[in-house]
Amino acid sequence: MSSLSVFVLGAGPVAMALAGALTKVGHPPTGLWARRGEAAKRAGEFAGVPYVSGDWPDALREAEVILFAVRDDAIGALAKRLNNDGVLSSSQVLLHCAGSRSAESEFARLDVRGKGLLHPLRAIVSPAETIASIASTTFGVEGDEAGRRAAEGVVEVLGATFMALQSEQVAAYHAAAAIASNYLVGLLDLAEDVLSQAGIKGEAAQEAFVNLAQGALDNVRRSGIPGALTGPIRRGDSATVKAHMAALAIGPTENLDLYRALGQRSLALSRECGDAEEAKLQEISELLREPPSGDPPKS
Template sequence: MPSLRVIGPGRAGGALEVALGAAGWQVLPARRRGDDVTTAASGVDLLVVATPDALIDEVAAAVAPEPETVVVHLAGSRGLDVLGAHPRRGALHPLVALPDAALGARRLAAGAWFAVAGDPPGALALVERAAADLGGRSFRVDDDARAAYHAAAAIASNHLVALLGQVERVGAGAGVPLAAYLDLVRATVDNVAELGPAGALTGPAARGDWATIERHRAALAPDELEAYDAMVRAVRRLVDARDDDASRP
């Protein structure tokens, strides 16, 4: 089995260490903040730079290149260029939330999706093997598409959490707890998986029931209206696209 070393074994790097170690990879001692990383790529198949995104360039530049070692980062929005002069470079971004190393390792080994990249082809093959050895599924994202890919990931996760924060606030005003809405959320996600976003649309904005929408707006606090109105516009955009598709011969 291949060998692995992580620079920066925090939430993501630590999770990857644990998960690949459990999958049979040889995990070499990590390099932590303040350690000399000059020789970190020596004697290892895959070196993972798991630092904050803004530090990847600096840390990768401090590592002496090795001709056979694949150096990868875990950033969703960064390309291979941040890895500088290393001859075998790659990217392995888990499309899953990793709140801590232990829980993250379990999620990585539970069939996660991974955005991968690599150059030359042999480097990409090792990155894809890492995802496959975790039981995961991978898709390739070129450097010029990584920011858009990661923006979609942030919308899917961070923006959804913020939206549910609004649900919690507005529901509390009616005396209804967040938990009462979560089955609706889960069923909606299942509907999207089965029918696609446009097919899963329901509710007043989807059917153009503007009287109900105005009652909603009148009931909302002023500081909730901006987000509500933005989502009504987003629903209507999806409806318009659906209707345009349906009208084509």
């Protein structure tokens, strides 16, 4: 793509990361707007992009692509405001970054050339780290033809890859992203809680468990699913599963419920692996089964 005229709305981590990444690859956005002057300054200076707050600048009216990197609930209202203020034109493409929402749901009834979703499949906390790893980022892309083409154009200049989505797939795509990313954090919190119930606390323990999880992720990358699965359920070791459940029974019931639910998932994968005898896996299945309400967990 020879030239790309993108204007960024927002000054949060995603606006900073995408504006900064575009600047880094030689396609700096023509401007960045945020509603608070101080936030616009911080983000614009970080990304090396002219910034503004308050009145709409000419660069926004002239941009080929307007990238909405604002809070999900603010996208639709901000687009309507731009339209009412006569800033939008039929030559422009609007993109937003809210992975659970289709382009049409946010930009309905706006007369523009294209509408698209450009969703970085990454947990963005540090814009600088996101910029450094932008080429290994996948973007969920959805929209009408011009919207998709514009979103793919941005992905192309960033040297990244995209996953094409239909509007009806967007919510499930985002649920899967939340499970793989946000729930992973929840899972490590659960592991920490189980440790702390047994009196094991501290940063060293957290570091050890993050390394453990990182190793499991590396194994998934190398060997795929179910190949990467290890542990007592894959081995058909019901005595160890029983001991785990007895240890978890001293903590909140949610911990044991999650162990049961995720254990069932591991059990299905273990059957696919085919290492353990079915009778052993059946014993584990019985242990993991939800007890009838009121019954104490087996120990």
